[in-house]
Amino acid sequence: MISYDVAEFGKPLQRAERPTPAPQGSEVLVRTLAAGVCHSDLHLWEGGYDLGSAGRLRVADRGVSLPFTMGHEIAGEVAALGPGVDPSASGVAIGGKYLVFPWIGCGECAICQSGEEHLCLRPRFLGIFRPGGYGDHLLVPHPRYLIPLGRLTPAEAAPYACSGVTTFGALRRLGDMIRRQPIVIIGAGGLGLMCLTLLTAMGGKGAVVVDIDEAKRRAALEAGALAAVDGSAADAAPQVAAAVGGPVLGVIDYVGASGTARLGFDLLAKGGKLVIVGLFGGELTVPLPPIPMRAVTIQGSYVGSLQELRDLMALVNRAKIARIPITTRPQEEANAALHDLRDGRAIGRYVLVP
Ligand SMILES: [Zn+2]
Numbered sequence: 567m568i569s570y571d572v573a574e575f576g577k578p579l580q581r582a583e584r585p586t587p588a589p590q591g592s593e594v595l596v597r598t599l600a601a602g603v604c605h606s607d608l609h610l611w612e613g614g615y616d617l618g619s620a621g622r623l624r625v626a627d628r629g630v631s632l633p634f635t636m637g638h639e640i641a642g643e644v645a646a647l648g649p650g651v652d653p654s655a656s657g658v659a660i661g662g663k664y665l666v667f668p669w670i671g672c673g674e675c676a677i678c679q680s681g682e683e684h685l686c687l688r689p690r691f692l693g694i695f696r697p698g699g700y701g702d703h704l705l706v707p708h709p710r711y712l713i714p715l716g717r718l719t720p721a722e723a724a725p726y727a728c729s730g731v732t733t734f735g736a737l738r739r740l741g742d743m744i745r746r747q748p749i750v751i752i753g754a755g756g757l758g759l760m761c762l763t764l765l766t767a768m769g770g771k772g773a774v775v776v777d778i779d780e781a782k783r784r785a786a787l788e789a790g791a792l793a794a795v796d797g798s799a800a801d802a803a804p805q806v807a808a809a810v811g812g813p814v815l816g817v818i819d820y821v822g823a824s825g826t827a828r829l830g831f832d833l834l835a836k837g838g839k840l841v842i843v844g845l846f847g848g849e850l851t852v853p854l855p856p857i858p859m860r861a862v863t864i865q866g867s868y869v870g871s872l873q874e875l876r877d878l879m880a881l882v883n884r885a886k887i888a889r890i891p892i893t894t895r896p897q898e899e900a901n902a903a904l905h906d907l908r909d910g911r912a913i914g915r916y917v918l919v920p
């Protein structure tokens with residue numbers, strides 16, 4: 567098999583050739599058909615996250631060892647089943663096409679048992695701790711992590727495994743607020759645009775989108791945003807509040823920078839909630855009394871659970887959802903795709919195909 571690996575942080579991915587693994591026990595060998603290029607791949611590739619005054623989070627300290635194969639947004643075809651997989655009971659078939667749930671935990675701890683494997687302290691995430699989709703084959707530990715594609719093509723489905731379930735998870739954290747008031751979405755990259763389409767499908771009242779980039783604001787309006795505000799404007803907050811037309815109860819920050827999180831916090835009305843999803847980095851300094859006095863919530867949201875991804879796939883197969891723009895690129899262009907994403911040239915999502 568062939569893969570494009572991070573051999574050294576921040577350096578070009580290296581093409582590697584090794585024997586295709588044979589699935590053991592409950593494992594399933596999947597042939598990659600599509601692999602999304604995610605913003606968090608940039609951090610993995612560069613080796614860390616900026617933690618503001620707390621320094622830098624190094625992925626090497628989190629148990630990521632070099633070389634490794636990135637790619638956690640994977641759709642593929644089952645190529646072989648391990649000897650412990652009963653083909654009739656597992657629900658997966660050789661040649662069948664599936665979306666892969668990559669946020670796999672240890673499977674044994676209380677968190678995993680409660681169905682929140684994505685929050686496990688001993689993660690086995692594909693494309694981070696285990697080889698992922700920047701290769702033509704990969705092993706999935708168990709068939710239950712495979713979700714049928716339904717009406718979606720592999721390239722359409724792949725981004726739902728991370729950006730989709732991340733967006734869906736963040737919207738779920740806002741509960742029924744989304745049906746009471748327009749929400750505010752900060753950041754109109756791939757996640758923000760996907761959020762707009764899911765919000766409509768979930769019966770939401772729409773969203774006002776904030777982005778400093780004019781082309782991205784235009785893309786947000788085309789995707790159905792009620793209004794698009796330049797986050798760098800001095801009067802960004804009053805502009806957003808006016809466009810929402812009432813108290814701001816829900817804000818999702820898909821950037822996660824100091825300035826965007828502060829704007830999100832400042833917008834919240836009484837009882838409002840700021841969900842921080844983006845991992846741009848930095849830190850948030852806010853006055854404390856308004857947190858209790860306005861009874862606001864600041865919540866982090868990290869990807870989503872296996873059940874949330876199943877629910878999301880059911881939703882996108884059921885509802886008429888406008889597809890987010892996708893650009894497929896050959897897998898050998900992985901380096902160029904990472905550079906283009908880092909330089910802000912990508913609108914929508916890059917998906918690598920072998
Ligand atoms: Zn991702």
Ligand SMILES: [Zn+2]
Nearest residue numbers: 672675678686
């Ligand atoms: Zn666990």
